[in-house]
Amino acid sequence: MGIEGLAERLAEGVVVGDPGVVASYSRDQTFVVPGEALGVVLARSTEDVAVTLAWADENRVPVVPRGAGTGLAGGATATDGSVVLSLARMNAIRELNTADQYAVVEPGVINADLDRAARAHGLMYAPDPSSHEISTLGGNLATNAGGLRCVKYGVTRESVLGLEVVLAGGKVINTGGRTVKGVTGYDLTGLFVGSEGTLGVITGATLRLRPAPSAEPxxxxxxxxxxxxxxxxxxxxxxxxxxxxxxxxxxxxxxxxxxxxxxxxxxxxxxxxxxxxxxxxxxxxxxxxxxxxxxxxxxxxxxxxxxxxxxxxxxxxxxxxxHASERLGHCLVEDVCVPRSKVPEMIARIEKAASGHDVTVLTVAHAGDGNLHPLFVFDRGESEVPAPVWAAADEIFQGALDLGGTLTGEHGVGVLKRRWLGLELGDDRLAVQHAIKAALDPNGILNPGKAI
Amino acid sequence: MGIEGLAERLAEGVVVGDPGVVASYSRDQTFVVPGEALGVVLARSTEDVAVTLAWADENRVPVVPRGAGTGLAGGATATDGSVVLSLARMNAIRELNTADQYAVVEPGVINADLDRAARAHGLMYAPDPSSHEISTLGGNLATNAGGLRCVKYGVTRESVLGLEVVLAGGKVINTGGRTVKGVTGYDLTGLFVGSEGTLGVITGATLRLRPAPSAEPxxxxxxxxxxxxxxxxxxxxxxxxxxxxxxxxxxxxxxxxxxxxxxxxxxxxxxxxxxxxxxxxxxxxxxxxxxxxxxxxxxxxxxxxxxxxxxxxxxxxxxxxxHASERLGHCLVEDVCVPRSKVPEMIARIEKAASGHDVTVLTVAHAGDGNLHPLFVFDRGESEVPAPVWAAADEIFQGALDLGGTLTGEHGVGVLKRRWLGLELGDDRLAVQHAIKAALDPNGILNPGKAI
Structure with missing residues (x-):
């Protein structure tokens, strides 16, 4: 299967097949070795996305959506024979409504750019992943990103009023709305947020803004x-x-x-x-x-x-x-979350796992949320994450679950954490997720092998 | 189909067939005329619920879950040949964790009882529907209930960390967890909250508590x-x-x-x-x-x-x-929600619709959320909502949608608002909801005819 058929349906320059370009769009910030993609779609509009998904669904071609590629779980890693769908060019703030305190954005808008635009009107966009200067809102939505301020303002989901989503077959739906409350039908907004592009591709979002603090913090x-x-x-x-x-x-x-x-x-x-x-x-x-x-x-x-x-x-x-950790070598960043009171115990378990497997680990934490990022450092000569690091990570995940916690507080599952998914969710809960996936993406073209 | 087979699988007294009792469990606070149910299950445990759903799924018997029956959209109205499943007896607070600020509750706990239990430890349970002294947390979860305080603290969903849910076939799953953040797998918690018992029956919930205000408001x-x-x-x-x-x-x-x-x-x-x-x-x-x-x-x-x-x-x-309105006659309470700045315009439209159809309407609003409750008063002699009231309601719903709003901010769709559902959601968005419903409840036994 080639991508010529898709290229014919889109304007010139939207589909790129150059191997160097394709390779550069095939990775995120993890050490996952990507597969060979057929090409990259540099979407400029919802229509481009709809055309791409319709073609991919007809031809059973996997689609890997991506924003800026700052993900830490491999969720945007290209797979063999896939089309990489970049939303980065869709970067318009379509509306900034100061009276009702929301913004309607395209997925390629950089997180900090929306915050700056809001602050010009005395408002703010609260979710602030550490990558906020380089990550896109679409990527934040796909992973339900957290950040430093979510201890007070909640994760990305809690700032989303509604979405525009392109479904697997190319149909475009809107979820939620522009109101701060609404219970008409099921919560599709919450379902698409955090689904890592496996249920649909987010092409627009109505995001809640809040009054910026009136005093210097x-x-x-x-x-x-x-x-x-x-x-x-x-x-x-x-x-x-x-x-x-x-x-x-x-x-x-x-x-x-x-x-x-x-x-x-x-x-x-x-x-x-x-x-x-x-x-x-x-x-x-x-x-x-x-x-x-x-x-x-x-x-x-x-x-x-x-x-x-x-x-x-x-x-x-x-x-x-x-960045200080990266000076020491390659890094694998983990993302466990436990009930807040268990943070000291979780840190003790991280230290024990690190010393037991003789690996270097540095830990920072969004402590008010119980969300810890143990960061494993390993030799720059390695092309893959070494086995002892995985063994230590394994112990840490098990420890988080023992303490009533979760594998990932804000980075997502991607491909890196799929092997532990069953451990946390169990068969029946995982089966429900797969049933929903099959209902929304019957041909399995949307970011297969990720998230669930 | 009788309920003898179910009664045999449960302890004595759990299944009640007495027509008077069944009738009293067949209505909520709306004027919807209920169908004839086969009987009522007064569940005492998750196991009772699982047995009931397994039996109902095998025998294709509709199940209508209910809490205290304070709903305002007919979501808990019995349908012909159904089993009414009351969760009211499952009213234990299983755990109140002050260090991590959450409570694990059964669905029959009264909203205000949890709040009081939390306040004894300097904490509070924020969501407070007007019915908080009589409505159950299970009902609040099923409708994603709002309330007065949600202008600051958010709707019910924003206080839910995790759920225990019995699926259509009787399997029990847990969603979410005990942490304030977590993105492992799809957001099933958000999907079940507000689904009005059509996707599963909530038998337990881990609810977020917050520090109670330190000063008198x-x-x-x-x-x-x-x-x-x-x-x-x-x-x-x-x-x-x-x-x-x-x-x-x-x-x-x-x-x-x-x-x-x-x-x-x-x-x-x-x-x-x-x-x-x-x-x-x-x-x-x-x-x-x-x-x-x-x-x-x-x-x-x-x-x-x-x-x-x-x-x-x-x-x-x-x-x-x-209560003051009820002194004037029977009441139909509506629940539109619009962007906050549109509240005055929405009120003008409500007044126009009321005078145009010569019906009496009183309006209260959670104004900070843009959520308005126009309350139609009609003659106590009527056994159904009169046609002019529906005509006025129709205009009001259309007005809310015109202003970028929604049919229901916090009461849910139930049966009363289903006829307007397509107007707000459109065919494609509704089709996604039905696909999810079919995936989770293939035999359609869970509260059929409600919500979507």
């Missing part, structure tokens, strides 16, 4: 002599009802990696750093309470900053984590 | 000379980022009905009343800002109350609306 950073102490601080903040707009944990290994790069200075007795932020109208009082709770939990040093530059510097430590 | 009530002025006040409050924990609108007709009952006193120039509440840690300042915005929008009188008794009195006006 206050940042509180503390260093702790043990993970348990940091975990207690997290629990105390949550219990006190402070509602931080972010609450991030960085472990000693990560701090040392950052120190090695940027000389931030790490004391001998520092096991972890906790960085919180409060963005309410009057943030000083709750920030002071948070600082006091850090101290009560045993923090060795606490800094409170009302100044944007200083706040950015404190938060920068957290944001540098991934 | 402050209530602001204002009277307005026009709906437009009240609508402008709502828009101003939302735009200012005040985040009220409720923002309710009561129209003049409703105020007069309440006055007729309780002598609250309604000035000649009062077209509407707006009642807002702020429940943050330091509520005085935002409440004062809200009061100022009410005044700036043209309020003729504004009361601010920090006192619980006085606050309850102000809110009581809103809570009396339904």
């Amino acid at each position: 206050v940042t509180v950073a503390g260093t702790f002599p043990s993970m348990v102490a940091a975990g207690e601080a997290v629990a105390a903040v949550v219990a006190a009802g402070i509602e931080p707009s972010l609450l991030e944990l960085v472990d000693r290994a990560t701090l040392l990696a950052i120190d090695d790069w940027k000389n931030i200075g790490v004391e001998d007795d520092t096991a972890a750093m906790l960085i919180g932020q409060v963005d309410v109208a009057e943030p000083r009082e709750p920030a002071a309470r948070m600082a006091a709770l850090f101290e009560a939990a045993g923090a060795t040093a606490v800094a409170v900053s009302e100044d944007r530059a200083e706040s950015d510097e404190l938060l920068g430590i957290r944001r540098m984590a991934y | 402050v209530t602001v009530a204002g009277t307005f000379p026009s709906m437009v002025a009240a609508g402008e006040a709502v828009a101003a409050v939302v735009a200012a980022g005040i985040e009220p924990s409720l923002l309710e609108l009561v129209d003049r007709a409703t105020l007069l009905a309440i006055d007729d009952w309780k002598n609250i006193g309604v000035e000649d120039d009062t077209a509407a009343m707006l009642i807002g509440q702020v429940d943050v840690a330091e509520p005085r300042e935002p409440a004062a800002r809200m009061a100022a915005l009410f005044e700036a929008a043209g309020a003729t009188a504004v009361a601010v109350s920090e006192d619980r008794a006085e606050s309850d009195e102000l809110l009581g006006i809103r809570r009396m609306a339904y």
